[in-house]
Amino acid sequence: MNYLGLAAANLKRRKWRTLFSVIGITAIVMAFFSLVTFAQGYQNALRKEFTSLGIQILAVPKGCPYEMTIYVLHGGHIEKSLTMEQFYKVREHPSVSLASPILLQKVVHKDTHMETVLYGVYPDFAKLKPLWNMEQLSFHHEKANECWIGSNIAKTLSLKVGDPLPPYYFEQECTIVGVLPKTRTADDQFIFAPLQTVQHILGYPQQMKAIGIQLKEGEKVGAVMEELSQIPDVQIVSYRQAEYTLNDLVQSTRNLIQIAIWFIVLMGMIGIVNTLLMTIEDRRKEMGMMKALGATSLQLSYVVGMEVFFIILSGCGLGMIMSWIFNKGIENLLRLLVSNAPSGSLSYYSFSTIVSTFLFCIFLGFLASIIPLRTVRKISPLEAIQDEKS
Amino acid sequence: MKNPNSLILLTKISKNYHRGNETVHALQEVDLSIERGDFIAFMGASGSGKSTLLNVIGGLDQCSSGSYLLNGVEVSKVPEKKWIYLRRQWFGYVFQSFHLIPTLTVKENIELPLLFAGKQKLQDKIHNTLVEIGLDHRMNHLPSQLSGGEMQRTAIARAVVHNPPILIADEPTGNLDSENATMIFRLFQTLNQKHNITILCATHDPALAKQCSRIVLMKDGTMWEE
Known part of the structure; x- marks a missing residue:
């Protein structure tokens, strides 16, 4: 047995809780990944649309x-x-x-x-x-x-x-x-x-x-x-000007979506921290016993950290896959929020978007671990026997 | 008579804690000397201080005042971080409620102290302990598949797998029937005689206590009689 086995055993113990934690992260990642792919995708789609227009300058009425x-x-x-x-x-x-x-x-x-x-x-x-x-x-x-x-x-x-x-x-x-x-x-x-x-x-x-x-x-x-x-009575506009201006016009909508997504991320984070704390509270006696058996706070943090990262990384992978699968639905939703969105795909998947989402998840994992790991550090071996005789 | 070369030497050990505005004197100036190979039963009514004394000796709790020499080294003021290493080196613990991890098998539960000490490669040691404790045929079972006696034997195997010189058992038979309780005490005797493990055991059962080499009676946080 090793630390990974110990972490896996803990995760398996409360299968539903683990599953819902992963689903929570999946939802966060779906929202984040969609935003990242949308930011790039919108620009690309707009550029493609202007390219398809095939003109350098457009003359329109005043x-x-x-x-x-x-x-x-x-x-x-x-x-x-x-x-x-x-x-x-x-x-x-x-x-x-x-x-x-x-x-x-x-x-x-x-x-x-x-x-x-x-x-x-x-x-x-x-x-x-x-x-x-x-x-x-x-x-x-x-x-x-x-x-x-x-x-x-x-x-x-x-x-x-x-x-x-x-x-x-x-x-x-x-x-x-x-x-x-x-x-x-x-x-x-x-x-x-x-x-x-x-x-x-x-x-x-x-x-x-x-x-x-x-x-x-x-x-x-x-x-x-x-x-x-x-x-x-003729107004002249270059397609580059129009492209930049249209990008600026959707910026406010994009900012709004971003705020909504950060709110989802925050709520999700609170949910994850709460779940982790519950998991640790459930195992307080057990962790106290492990400390009595010679486990350091660092070793127990390592086990809990592995559990957190399993949940976060599974949610990350699933979130990206789900975002890709439900791309069409998410796009339709974005089209409702952004008027006059360009036709064609509004999502742009690239290696950098995948890496940035992955890094975001790791950051999320560190953030979500802070309070639970502090709790682990404070658990005393005496807690293994407390309440035992009450 | 105090022996400065004792394995454990406690001098005027007190332990106070606060419950609301009230100060509880859980231990009051306890003096005790324990030698290598001792098998001591701590007896007394609930609240007499026997568990607190075992917790202080085992480093699970710190005394409020007094001196505690462990193998000649003063450890009463050692911080928790350093106690982790002292516990690994010197102690094994057996609790009344077994505290086995329900998702790990018997073998994996026993392996835990070795994992934390970075010695998980000692598979022979695990196997030998399982054989000695008579649980080799149950090594791949989960705790939920064991009887109470088997669970406590697993906990004992976990407590001694890393060869600690001292085994602390706080009411190890409290959740067992008399047959299993006798079996556990027989196991303690074997460990004490065969491996010279010093065993400190809190119990309410006078019949079991009689099997120990020494009996310490506790009352109101003091050593009443030995």
Whole structure:
């Protein structure tokens, strides 16, 4: 027999208590691990979404440029519009390599009430999308009743190229001329049609809600943005600015989640300390007897410490596994808490997140052991025989 | 007559403790000399101080005043941390309620003092002790599978496995029937005679006490008669 055997025997003695202690730690670790993976995952997902937008600069009507950027990414109703004159001015700027008008609005499937966004674009809009990887995408003419659809819509409604898009979303039938590859971004849910067709469907003749801009190689983004800002009633925002601002916007929500999680951690810690103290109180006589048999406080602390770390590390491993298994549910919960969260996975698992969670657990173990180990140190061998004769 | 070369020499040992505002004099100026190989029965009514005296001798409790020489070394003021090592070297303990660890087998319970002393590799020693105590066939049983007598024999094996010169037994037969009590005392006699272990045993049973080489009668914290 060794100290590990002694610790294992103690843990086995109260199986349910040990199990509930492990479950407590598992819950704490799930919360902590989800937060850590979310912090990194949100940033990555947002970056991926902006990359999928495929533009360097976005021209939007005057207002809150970041809110409009979100609408361009996820769909939404933008009150103000840009005109074709403003679009031509942007397109004619010598530093602009590609300017693509974007008209968009949320539309709802009449039967399933599934929401999607109808985009009006020029065919060269496809060139902005690095994840589409489809050079053959085109419309037959500017007013064609044709559309490209995202992979999720195609899958959900069992549609393929050549099928008509049933007039469920809007009062006009469109022929599907392209199904976009799966990008794991919001694009998978969207419908793209020629600008003029969408202008007609939505009742916005000669108007658009944003202009996606790509610059020629070597052009300085800041300088071009400055010059484009001179166009009346047009606001220019770079995607990097938008990304940073959106990250800052969710920071307060993230802080709130963090406070909630630290609260859970604190409550869990109190629970663990309480359980450990109960375990030690139960074995007070036994520990007194062990001290009478020659055990030092350090040796008994070693045994109790092993029990603590068994509970903590089992909970740590289980918590990480559970967080990974229930990733989807946790993500949905986070999406409820963080409005306009980017599509795609909000969790990012890496070696460093696993290591930091593991280190956090070890720290938790040390913290949870302080009071119980003090109690162990104070137990006197006399306690083995106290109450024996009462 | 005091012998300065005694294994244990107690001079004017007192032990007081407080119960609320009241001071209880558990031991009052006890003088006692114990020689190697003694088998002493401590007798007296409940509260007479026999257990307190054994606790002080065994280093489980400290005296309030007086001198305690253990093998010629003054130990009355030795702090608890150092007593751990004195206990390992000098004492084995047997309690009335056995205090076996319920999740460990007989063999594992016996192994505990060796584990704490860092001598757990002495498997032969464990086996020999089990044979001597007559529990080798029960070595893999849990305490819950043993009778009262077997549990106390296991506790005795645990107390002597590390070869202590002194065995302290505080009412070791208190929870046993007369047959098992006699068996335990016979075991004590064997240990005393065969291994020259000094045995200090508190008991209420005069018949068992008569089997010891000395009887110390305690009353109100003092040694009343020897």
